[in-house]
Amino acid sequence: xxxxxxxLDNSATTPVDPRVAEKMIPYLTEKFGNPASRSHAYGWEAxxxxxxxxxxxxxxxxxxxxxxIWTSGATESDNLAIKGAAHFYSGxxxxxITVKTEHKAVLDxxxxxxxxxxEVSYLDVQENGLIDLDVFKAALRPDTTxxxxxxxxxxxxxIQPIAEIGEICRDKGIVFHVDATQAPGKLPIDxxxxxVDLMSVTAHKVYGPKGIGALYARRKPRVRIEAxxxxxxxxxxxxxxxxxxxxxxxxxxxxxxxxxxxxAENERIRKLRDRLLDGISSIEQVYVNGDMExxxxxxxxxxxxxxxxxxxxxxxxxxxxxxxxxxxSASLEPSYVLRALGRDDELAHSSIRFTIxxxxxxxxxxxxxxxxxxxxxxxxxxxxxxxxAQEGVDLNAVQWxxx
Amino acid sequence: MAYSEKxxxxxxxxxxxxxxxxxxxxxxxGMVGAPACGDVMKLQIKVGxxxxxxxxxxxxxxCGSAIASSSLVTEWVKGKTLDQALEIKNSQIAxxxxxxxxxxxxxxxxxxxxxxxxxxxxxxxxxx
Numbered sequence: 001x002x003x004x005x006x007x008l009d010n011s012a013t014t015p016v017d018p019r020v021a022e023k024m025i026p027y028l029t030e031k032f033g034n035p036a037s038r039s040h041a042y043g044w045e046a047x048x049x050x051x052x053x054x055x056x057x058x059x060x061x062x063x064x065x066x067x068x069i070w071t072s073g074a075t076e077s078d079n080l081a082i083k084g085a086a087h088f089y090s091g092x093x094x095x096x097i098t099v100k101t102e103h104k105a106v107l108d109x110x111x112x113x114x115x116x117x118x119e120v121s122y123l124d125v126q127e128n129g130l131i132d133l134d135v136f137k138a139a140l141r142p143d144t145t146x147x148x149x150x151x152x153x154x155x156x157x158x159i160q161p162i163a164e165i166g167e168i169c170r171d172k173g174i175v176f177h178v179d180a181t182q183a184p185g186k187l188p189i190d191x192x193x194x195x196v197d198l199m200s201v202t203a204h205k206v207y208g209p210k211g212i213g214a215l216y217a218r219r220k221p222r223v224r225i226e227a228x229x230x231x232x233x234x235x236x237x238x239x240x241x242x243x244x245x246x247x248x249x250x251x252x253x254x255x256x257x258x259x260x261x262x263x264a265e266n267e268r269i270r271k272l273r274d275r276l277l278d279g280i281s282s283i284e285q286v287y288v289n290g291d292m293e294x295x296x297x298x299x300x301x302x303x304x305x306x307x308x309x310x311x312x313x314x315x316x317x318x319x320x321x322x323x324x325x326x327x328x329s330a331s332l333e334p335s336y337v338l339r340a341l342g343r344d345d346e347l348a349h350s351s352i353r354f355t356i357x358x359x360x361x362x363x364x365x366x367x368x369x370x371x372x373x374x375x376x377x378x379x380x381x382x383x384x385x386x387x388x389a390q391e392g393v394d395l396n397a398v399q400w401x402x403x
Numbered sequence: 404m405a406y407s408e409k410x411x412x413x414x415x416x417x418x419x420x421x422x423x424x425x426x427x428x429x430x431x432x433g434m435v436g437a438p439a440c441g442d443v444m445k446l447q448i449k450v451g452x453x454x455x456x457x458x459x460x461x462x463x464x465x466c467g468s469a470i471a472s473s474s475l476v477t478e479w480v481k482g483k484t485l486d487q488a489l490e491i492k493n494s495q496i497a498x499x500x501x502x503x504x505x506x507x508x509x510x511x512x513x514x515x516x517x518x519x520x521x522x523x524x525x526x527x528x529x530x531x
Contacts, residue, residue, distance in 0.1 A: 306464065307464075308441055308442070308464050308465050308466060308469075309441075310441075310465075310466035310467065311414070311465065311466050311467055311469075311470060314406070314414065314466075314467045381420070382417060382420055382462055382463060382464075382470060383462060383463070383464045384434065384443050384444070384445035384462040384463065384464055385438060385443055385464045386464075387422065387445075387462060395438060400436070400437030400438065400439065400443075401435055401436070401437060
């Protein structure tokens with residue numbers, strides 16, 4: 001029997017892998033020491049566990065363990081990187097560049113800096129969700145100090161050209177931050193070759209616990225940031241606060257498993273994603289959002305024309321997915337990411353993001369396909385827009401009585 | 404969003420969903436809303452020679468509450484004269500379906516759909 005609803009929202013969060021949970025538990029009970037306690041064995045044991053986890057996080061991304069700073073998650077890492085670097089280098093310039101499809105943790109950090117007098121350029125993306133390098137180059141200014149571009153987009157799964165952007169930034173002496181929340185375990189990350197200075201990661205998208213993340217801060221050449229959290233000088237002064245050892249241990253184990261298993265796992269997930277896409281692509285007027293080549297295998301974001309988002313989610317309540325056009329209240333607001341792709345008829349679409357993970361099965365995908373085919377047919381039979389489209393009416397030419 | 408039992412029932416088992424043939428005698432159509440707002444309702448009424456609504460059909464692009472509001476209205480207008488149909492108020496629809504405040508606009512749209520269908524009927528009858 002399938003357990004309903006079927007979880008296909010692995011980019012929102014993942015379950016903790018049982019192997020990870022098992023490794024964490026002793027650090028809540030017997031091995032509870034504070035790694036900052038230097039005077040006894042409880043502290044030494046905790047510190048050793050923290051350093052082992054730090055080494056595992058570093059290994060997955062080909063970094064030096066000394067370049068890893070623990071944080072509470074990617075939102076904090078983004079804040080620390082963006083505000084920390086912008087402030088540190090503010091004597092040199094006060095212009096930043098980011099992209100319209102970034103996560104709110106990046107966009108809102110930039111907004112805050114704008115309130116403090118910084119200038120920010122928000123780049124458009126192409127129709128496939130990827131940034132145009134010429135547009136990026138044109139936005140660079142002599143006073144640009146920081147560029148922030150995400151590795152993998154959370155809504156549409158597209159992979160931005162991080163290597164190319166890194167080369168350009170390094171060449172011009174601009175700090176380059178990457179929000180890599182959705183990337184570890186999904187594609188190889190080699191910071192020995194990528195010219196990335198700061199990179200945000202989190203545990204709970206990689207089958208680790210919530211509430212723990214890290215910021216990678218390059219040592220060679222050294223990038224400088226101003227601390228945002230002050231206190232006992234933990235993490236070499238970059239981020240004060242007692243380390244949550246059990247969560248850190250969990251993140252280390254999660255990243256170790258990702259390193260060991262990602263090759264085989266991603267092939268399996270790609271097959272499931274393709275099975276899902278094959279299953280629904282025979283439905284008329286289904287559009288994939290975002291580039292299909294430069295994309296992680298876990299993500300499928302599709303728009304179903306002439307079906308309204310909320311009724312769609314109601315119809316497929318046996319699937320735990322997220323809606324691109326989330327009209328969760330009275331205000332119907334299409335996702336700013338999808339809007340940035342520039343589909344002019346997007347308002348008559350409902351978009352669904354499916355994100356497949358380690359624990360999904362073929363049986364679950366088949367169930368999802370069957371349900372989608374059935375429900376989309378039902379909703380379209382009820383849709384006056386579908387009827388008009390079938391009759392050849394151009395919906396953009398109709399004078400709607402907006403209310 | 405938690406839906407009431409009645410909204411779920413209309414959503415799962417819509418009453419009178421579909422369309423009448425365009426050229427059928429006595430058929431009038433009201434189309435209200437806009438795709439950009441997330442709701443479009445099409446209500447059709449079939450009016451007999453005696454001025455009584457014999458039958459009704461709907462199609463709705465919108466949330467569950469919008470679908471339920473229009474489904475309910477097709478049941479309510481049947482057997483009513485046009486003037487009686489125009490007396491149906493959005494508050495009655497909202498009350499019957501126990502719509503939350505953020506969904507009141509769905510009931511308003513359903514009321515508008517009745518007005519639009521009746522207006523279309525009168526127009527077709529030569530300006531009424």
